[in-house]
Amino acid sequence: MNISENQCPDQCECGGAAGGVKNRFPAWLKKRLPARDRVEPVLALLKELGLGTVCQEAHCPNTGECFARGTATFMILGRVCTRDCTFCAVPGGRPQPPDPDEPRRVALAAQRLGLRHVVVTSVTRDDLPDGGSGQFAATIRALHEGASATVEVLTPDFGGRREDVDRVLDAAPEVFNHNVETVARLYPEVRPQADYGRSLAVLARAAGSGSAPIIKSGLMLGLGESVDEVRAVLADLRRAGCRVVTLGQYLAPSAAHHPVVEFVEPDRFERLGALALEMGFEAAPSGPFVRSSYRAEEIVARLPAKTVTRADA
Amino acid sequence: MAFEVKLPPLGDDAPDEAEISFWYVEEGDTVEEGQDMVEMVTDKAAFTVPAPVAGTIRSITAAEGDKVQVGQVMAIVEQ
Numbered sequence: 431m432n433i434s435e436n437q438c439p440d441q442c443e444c445g446g447a448a449g450g451v452k453n454r455f456p457a458w459l460k461k462r463l464p465a466r467d468r469v470e471p472v473l474a475l476l477k478e479l480g481l482g483t484v485c486q487e488a489h490c491p492n493t494g495e496c497f498a499r500g501t502a503t504f505m506i507l508g509r510v511c512t513r514d515c516t517f518c519a520v521p522g523g524r525p526q527p528p529d530p531d532e533p534r535r536v537a538l539a540a541q542r543l544g545l546r547h548v549v550v551t552s553v554t555r556d557d558l559p560d561g562g563s564g565q566f567a568a569t570i571r572a573l574h575e576g577a578s579a580t581v582e583v584l585t586p587d588f589g590g591r592r593e594d595v596d597r598v599l600d601a602a603p604e605v606f607n608h609n610v611e612t613v614a615r616l617y618p619e620v621r622p623q624a625d626y627g628r629s630l631a632v633l634a635r636a637a638g639s640g641s642a643p644i645i646k647s648g649l650m651l652g653l654g655e656s657v658d659e660v661r662a663v664l665a666d667l668r669r670a671g672c673r674v675v676t677l678g679q680y681l682a683p684s685a686a687h688h689p690v691v692e693f694v695e696p697d698r699f700e701r702l703g704a705l706a707l708e709m710g711f712e713a714a715p716s717g718p719f720v721r722s723s724y725r726a727e728e729i730v731a732r733l734p735a736k737t738v739t740r741a742d743a
Numbered sequence: 744m745a746f747e748v749k750l751p752p753l754g755d756d757a758p759d760e761a762e763i764s765f766w767y768v769e770e771g772d773t774v775e776e777g778q779d780m781v782e783m784v785t786d787k788a789a790f791t792v793p794a795p796v797a798g799t800i801r802s803i804t805a806a807e808g809d810k811v812q813v814g815q816v817m818a819i820v821e822q
Contacts, residue, residue, distance in 0.1 A: 454784060454789075455784065455788060455789045459788050459789060460782070460788065460789040460790070460791065461788050461789070461790050461791070462779070462790065462791045462792075462793060463750075463751050463783075463790045463791065463792045463793070464751065465751070465793070465795060466749060466751035466752065469751050469752070469753070470752070473752060473753075485753075485757075486753060486757040489757055489758055489785070489786060489787050490787070491785075491787045491788035491790075493753045493757060494751060494753060494790075497753070681786075681787045681788065682786065683786055683787070684786055719788075
């Protein structure tokens with residue numbers, strides 16, 4: 431983990447002067463671990479069904495809390511990514527072929543966990559002709575049929591191919607999420623194989639689709655972006671048709687990843703969340719521990735019911 | 744009855760260890776169920792680990808600065 435090598439930035443309140451592990455994170459980045467007896471059943475189920483979660487792969491600090499609440503974000507299409515984003519803990523390399531039985535097992539896991547709203551994401555599969563869109567579609571259908579759950583997909587950009595975006599939309603997910611992750615200027619250093627405009631185009635394509643899912647995106651803060659740049663992204667997302675945006679603190683998986691440039695204070699998260707609502711977003715969870723799918727089911731439940739086409743009422 | 748306070752597992756691919764920042768409690772202290780006992784740090788955040796039950800801390804088996812593996816016993820609480 432090389433904690434000692436990962437120095438605290440000067441602008442953060444913890445100072446870094448002490449140099450000790452104690453002071454690496456500001457007070458607002460402290461979580462409480464859940465009792466292990468509430469986490470273990472979820473872990474056992476995932477292991478039994480051979481399923482991955484982005485919670486574990488990304489070392490998400492909310493994992494314990496979410497697992498203890500009996501929820502998880504499934505990561506399909508393997509655990510190896512074809513891109514090298516500098517913020518992400520998922521390893522790059524040569525991925526395995528898609529597992530045709532995976533959609534069924536995701537639905538089975540959702541059913542056994544009693545999930546009414548299921549978030550499904552994936553690694554980026556630039557090696558597959560359809561970018562993995564077929565597996566997303568099959569998983570959405572399996573969840574609708576097998577688990578009667580509403581489905582939120584958090585997709586890669588599919589290289590910007592409209593037919594792949596459409597293939598996912600044809601399976602009628604209730605929420606279509608694609609994260610822009612950061613501001614346009616930082617793409618070369620944070621998402622080197624991605625393109626800001628391409629990601630916006632994916633969102634706009636989804637927003638214009640007949641199945642009319644809720645369009646959602648998200649950003650990590652603390653990578654060195656300015657407030658004005660965040661404001662510009664929010665405006666772009668609104669223009670693309672986004673109705674929900676999430677803002678959370680970027681945390682580095684290791685010293686080899688993009689450094690945390692800034693620990694953004696809770697106040698600024700609050701102000702940016704309020705700004706997003708003023709700009710027309712219908713929900714804008716914003717806070718240090720907010721992640722793309724954090725408490726996603728509550729957001730869907732709050733949005734107007736008519737937009738959730740398969741609400742399990 | 745004695746309860747072991749362990750670092751909870753978060754899966755095969757999640758970090759398998761965390762470093763103890765500091766103990767909020769000492770051997771012999773009484774704790775309420777859910778009371779924070781120890782603060783730990785991983786690559787992504789600082790964590791507090793709550794007491795599994797109310798009781799008296801019989802022993803603390805990992806020190807500040809130690810790297811603790813998932814599942815490792817850090818303290819024993821006597822109910």
